[in-house]
Amino acid sequence: xxxxxxxxxxxxxxxxxxxxxxYPTRDSAVTGPLHVVFDxxxxxxxxxxxxxxxxxxxxxxxxxNYLERLLEGDQISGAPLPFSVARTRIMPxxxxxxxxxxxxxxxxxxxxxxxxxxxxxxxxxxxxTVSITTEQMVRWGLQADDLDTISRENLARYAxxxxxxxxxxxxxxxxxxxxQQDGYDAARLLLSTLHGRLAKEMKGDFYVATPxxxxxxxxSVGPNTFxxxxxxxxxxxxxxxxxxxxxxxFYVTRDGVAGTLAA
Numbered sequence: 311x312x313x314x315x316x317x318x319x320x321x322x323x324x325x326x327x328x329x330x331x332x333y334p335t336r337d338s339a340v341t342g343p344l345h346v347v348f349d350x351x352x353x354x355x356x357x358x359x360x361x362x363x364x365x366x367x368x369x370x371x372x373x374x375n376y377l378e379r380l381l382e383g384d385q386i387s388g389a390p391l392p393f394s395v396a397r398t399r400i401m402p403x404x405x406x407x408x409x410x411x412x413x414x415x416x417x418x419x420x421x422x423x424x425x426x427x428x429x430x431x432x433x434x435x436x437x438x439t440v441s442i443t444t445e446q447m448v449r450w451g452l453q454a455d456d457l458d459t460i461s462r463e464n465l466a467r468y469a470x471x472x473x474x475x476x477x478x479x480x481x482x483x484x485x486x487x488x489x490q491q492d493g494y495d496a497a498r499l500l501l502s503t504l505h506g507r508l509a510k511e512m513k514g515d516f517y518v519a520t521p522x523x524x525x526x527x528x529x530s531v532g533p534n535t536f537x538x539x540x541x542x543x544x545x546x547x548x549x550x551x552x553x554x555x556x557x558x559x560f561y562v563t564r565d566g567v568a569g570t571l572a573a
Contacts, residue, residue: 322342360550402465404520473488495525508562
């Protein structure tokens with residue numbers, strides 16, 4: 311199909327037609343504007359839809375690659391993987407609590423975080439990542455806290471020399487941008503060395519914005535005009551980028567990360 315439809319309902323119908331063509335014996339149905347049920351599994355298409363909107367010229371390739379990796383991930387996650395093989399590949403990701411609107415919370419290995427988010431865990435493979443289920447976690451004899459410790463250690467080793475781009479504002483504010491584009495930019499909020507790495511540049515404690523998975527912006531605590539401008543940009547990124555997390559800011563101190571979401 312040369313011109314992939316960009317209306318949400320038609321887009322979902324097109325994705326379902328691709329699934330039916332490739333897997334004609336499996337049941338699939340469109341159940342919402344950007345939601346499909348395939349072989350009993352709920353598939354939210356919002357992230358895929360946002361990816362296509364950012365690069366419509368390559369829409370068909372994006373959709374085909376996305377579905378291919380998604381289904382490969384299903385096959386891998388269903389196969390037993392020894393912990394000795396998986397350990398060095400376990401990585402953390404920050405996700406919004408809203409993921410549990412379409413996923414069974416009890417089946418997803420995770421721990422609660424701040425700002426209405428959770429930390430989930432994935433196995434990082436060369437071409438895709440596979441989410442770790444509670445079944446897999448129990449099979450390994452682990453708790454979610456064990457995965458949290460292991461994943462943070464692996465994250466620290468993943469790209470130890472954190473590249474940061476500093477941007478100074480005319481009104482005295484400063485931002486530090488991390489853009490490794492490796493799928494773990496936002497997750498670097500979880501680094502135990504983050505405050506020590508950025509406190510000097512940010513002149514003390516600082517905020518961090520993670521509107522989406524591939525976005526990390528540290529923000530100085532003031533002036534308010536600077537923060538307000540950055541928050542407007544964060545809101546926009548949260549609305550348009552794939553894999554959105556939160557429009558709220560995190561507050562990073564020597565003692566750890568706190569949320570700024572009002573109770």
